[in-house]
Amino acid sequence: MRTQVAIVGAGPAGLLLSQLLHRQGIESVVLESRDREYVERRQRAGMLEQGTTDVLREAGVGERLDREGLVHHGLELRFGGAGHRVPLTELTGRTVTVYAQTEIVKDLVARRLADGGDIRFEAEAVAVDPSAPSVTFRQGGRTHTLECDFVAGCDGFHGVSRPALPGARTYTREYPYAWLGILADVPPSTEELIYANHERGFALHSLRGPKVSRLYLQVAPDEDLSAWSDQRIWDELAARFATDDDWELTPGPITDKSVTPMRSFVAEPMRHDRLFLAGDAAHIVPPTGAKGLNLAVADVTVLAAALTEYYATGSRTLLDSYSDICLRRVWRAEHFSYWMTTLLHVEPGADEFARRLQRSHLDYVVSSTAASTSLAENYVGLPLEGVAS
Template identity: 50%
Template structure:
């Protein structure tokens, strides 16, 4: 097989880049180690920056998103038993976010690739990139007991934190930065009416909580738990009881509970790999960076990578201009580190840290008090939450 761009990873990042490039006549193939059903079973965040929503529309994948997505002009922060509102629309110059589940977004991208006859290979085993510093890189994978070679001009690694792409960069070239947080998020998806039309972030002495939603009949809730906890430790009843303890009384009173559709514990980490390119290999999304889910920057950070990479490849193939490809890593990382800072700040401000001193607890409380006393502080939060410019 021969293509111009071989994309490793069939999640939303890889599919979106493939779709955008295809629309411009650039031939791609996507290699995904899992089945399509498995990819579509992943439950992930669903808060989209306005810039990401525009990119989906440009990829001709935004019709259902615009029809079914929930526009949110703000969110609440619960603290000290009260709710304080953050007006995103007011403080970000009229911008908002769109709540639309990542599973649905990925399904839309798959359907778009199908419509155009895009090449997406599932159950691709032992994927390996080769000759990255040459002008003729290639990728091999195994399918049905056969080794298949893909000759290409560029390779994009969008295969997640545990994928092969980042590991293909020599250790003496790659530098990794990481912070692991001493807790995780226990998440429950339930077919229940959301407790609030907007997201509620909760700071509580018992730990952080989040009330989110996927639609008007599908809710997603989280509570902070120790890393030693297991899903089996938490019955549905125990989860709902703990969530209610952390919510203000007025919110807890209207919480609709029900059986969990999905329940999982996600550890929290901040991670960045530099550089995000090596020879003809370019990293995107979780292959290069991870953020805590606080503030919903993960999927959106991946979208900014795809934006920069897409435009860099357009310049190369349409104009013979390689400056975008050469500058991709530096440009992407400049925005990624800002997203890292914002996610770290939100996480530090809203979570209960088991080893933090009383002095640090008071600083945390002061940080929250300052936020609600300062229009400038709320404007900084809002402009980061709706998404910094690409």
């Protein structure tokens, strides 16, 4: 078997890359270890930067996004019993959109299959060769080799692509807290996201649609999920979101709950020979800054442009710059995500001095136009470097 670009992983990064290449007449095969039903049901965050929504529209998968996505022009920082709105659009001229990653994957799978795309589900990649580019995979009890010009490793943190990158240097930071996340069949109690800092810990009120809410609580990394009854979750959320003006959180049936640990991770470079890493295969961010999916989209947008340049002209200029271009954005997003996380979470064992410093920083962010603008610029997403608009 042979193709121009072998893509390992059918998450948003791999599927979007395949779609972008298809629109430029470049062949690809997507290999995914799970079945289609599993891939289309994975729950992930869905806060999209404006640049991400622009890319999805350009890729031909923006119709349902524009119809069902919830456009946001601001967010709320809540602390000390009061809410403080950060007007994202007023400060930056840009918006963010809530649209679940699950729905993006469904849209991309449907589009690729309708266009005759080659997505091979239940095809587990077991080895990647960066120099004589190929991917060895198992499917239907047999082992196959897919030869190609280039390999795109979009197979996540635990995939086989990153270990195939010789000499990569990694940087990691573990955080002393995790998120207990729930999905609930209840209309959101807010029109814009609420990031709450409370002495009991951080909380986030997000949305998944007009009738579904997504909420999170700061908990310990080793938290026992069975200890959290539905009632306990709603009581704790209500306490952390409480305001002096008696704002009310509306509870409802919880349909899903999970505990997610938090880490920062970067592998560099993101390329060796003809193997290119994208998305979680190369970097992980804590979810506070809503950057994970958006970084993956930025990676494959640069990679698609580089491959298009190569096949059109033979030039390797953008291919050779891929890692440097992506890593500049990755490290900016890593810092912003770290900053948002430490600004809003309660450090276990923190003394009163540390708490006062954190409160002072929060007060400054919401009272200074310059500080609010810095938050807003990073939150809505910085311009994409290396890709013509």
